[in-house]
Amino acid sequence: MTNTTRRLMRGVGLLCAAVLGTTACGGSGGDDSGGEVSASDVRAALEKGGSITVWAWEPTLEQVAADFEEKYPKVDVELVNAGTGNDHYTALQNAMSAGSGVPDVAQIEYFALGQFALTESVHDLAAFGADEFDGTFSPGPWNAVRASGGVHALPMDSGPMALFYNKDVFDEHGVEVPTTWDEYVDAARALHEADPDVYIANDTGDPGLATSLIWQAGGRPYRTDGTDVTIDFTDEGTTAYTGTWQKLLDEDLLAPVTSWSDEWYQGLSDGTIATLAAGAWMPANFESGVPKGSGSWRVAPLPQWKEGASDSAENGGSGLALPTAGENRELAYAFARYATTGDGVRARVDAGAFPATTEELESEEFLGTEFDYFGGQKANEIFAESSANVSDGWSYLPYQVYANSVFNDTVGKAYVSDEPLAEGLKAWQRSCVEYGREQGFTVNE
Numbered sequence: 001m002t003n004t005t006r007r008l009m010r011g012v013g014l015l016c017a018a019v020l021g022t023t024a025c026g027g028s029g030g031d032d033s034g035g036e037v038s039a040s041d042v043r044a045a046l047e048k049g050g051s052i053t054v055w056a057w058e059p060t061l062e063q064v065a066a067d068f069e070e071k072y073p074k075v076d077v078e079l080v081n082a083g084t085g086n087d088h089y090t091a092l093q094n095a096m097s098a099g100s101g102v103p104d105v106a107q108i109e110y111f112a113l114g115q116f117a118l119t120e121s122v123h124d125l126a127a128f129g130a131d132e133f134d135g136t137f138s139p140g141p142w143n144a145v146r147a148s149g150g151v152h153a154l155p156m157d158s159g160p161m162a163l164f165y166n167k168d169v170f171d172e173h174g175v176e177v178p179t180t181w182d183e184y185v186d187a188a189r190a191l192h193e194a195d196p197d198v199y200i201a202n203d204t205g206d207p208g209l210a211t212s213l214i215w216q217a218g219g220r221p222y223r224t225d226g227t228d229v230t231i232d233f234t235d236e237g238t239t240a241y242t243g244t245w246q247k248l249l250d251e252d253l254l255a256p257v258t259s260w261s262d263e264w265y266q267g268l269s270d271g272t273i274a275t276l277a278a279g280a281w282m283p284a285n286f287e288s289g290v291p292k293g294s295g296s297w298r299v300a301p302l303p304q305w306k307e308g309a310s311d312s313a314e315n316g317g318s319g320l321a322l323p324t325a326g327e328n329r330e331l332a333y334a335f336a337r338y339a340t341t342g343d344g345v346r347a348r349v350d351a352g353a354f355p356a357t358t359e360e361l362e363s364e365e366f367l368g369t370e371f372d373y374f375g376g377q378k379a380n381e382i383f384a385e386s387s388a389n390v391s392d393g394w395s396y397l398p399y400q401v402y403a404n405s406v407f408n409d410t411v412g413k414a415y416v417s418d419e420p421l422a423e424g425l426k427a428w429q430r431s432c433v434e435y436g437r438e439q440g441f442t443v444n445e
Contacts (some may be wrong), residue, residue, distance in 0.1 A: 015122035023444040045330035050073025056107035060351040064344040110144035117148035120217025122321040124150035141356040153319030154340040155356035160386035188253040199255035205412035207404040215313035277313035280354035280383035
């Protein structure tokens, strides 16, 4: 371990404590032996049996856990929803800090994985033989779990973006589904004018959505080369995003509703939130969280920044990681492998999840699946095309969890005041530059 790495680990740990209200950033109190785990070790663990705890919010894992327990009757899987996004990561960091209650398996989004890998809070699964899966997953997710070297999770899904829209609402008001972001603004105006209770979308400041749309627009604000980091929100792609989103903010065309809140689910259900630009993992969440919307919603390609283009980006997507402070790592790896590469993939796809495995992505059965929720639409054709059109060259910060945690303190001001969105991005950049330098990174602007 180099002196620079030690400094980064100390620094990120301390700053995680400040951000997340804990005393350290994980790795304490658990089995961090780092030893290899062989296939025979995993088989022996399955034969012996035991229990594992899995922290995840992904609803399709419920069936996977049930199937796994049926196949291995001596194994008990406790599936825990500890929250989503930062709530999940805060709970995870708190457990790691306390050295107790750490799950054996944890769902971690790709944008956040680098920070856990940096602090060695998750196992490098290369020591478990995970390198054998090179070629099993599509390039985006596989590169994401290997971004910090090693294999720090097994990809569970991917998030090529699409536009989910409420067809009933668009039909009722005679508004065309937008194919460009300029048309999206026009549609927002038309829908809200026709019914002031209807908004084209909700947004109170979402770093995941903002970075994904900047990604699609061609912006590349983050560049990382080892410990050298560059942050620059002034490129053409970022400017395209801020210009369009500023119009929606200035004209009060976005519902002031926070995603994943009860009000958000209600808005998606009753049609007062008419579209959602999100990753292909969303259908299962629609089915479980917005059951009354069944038959009303459809999927369309993501609107384009330039007419006639077909660019896309990733939004979300996550893998299953093994916290080093967890226990029963052989059983934990067996479950992660089953859920991401084995029969669990088919169970999740059948329940509406979007896979990261190339075999499923390219199969006729997958592409021809008709979604009852979306009126029988073959939505996977749109998602798969989006997956193929994801622009390359994007990278997250190695401390993106921190960056996202201060998004609303900086960019968020544009949603509740007259501060321009571009000024908010400048403030976000300054905050991230300062933080990175405090951790020992060389950060350029």
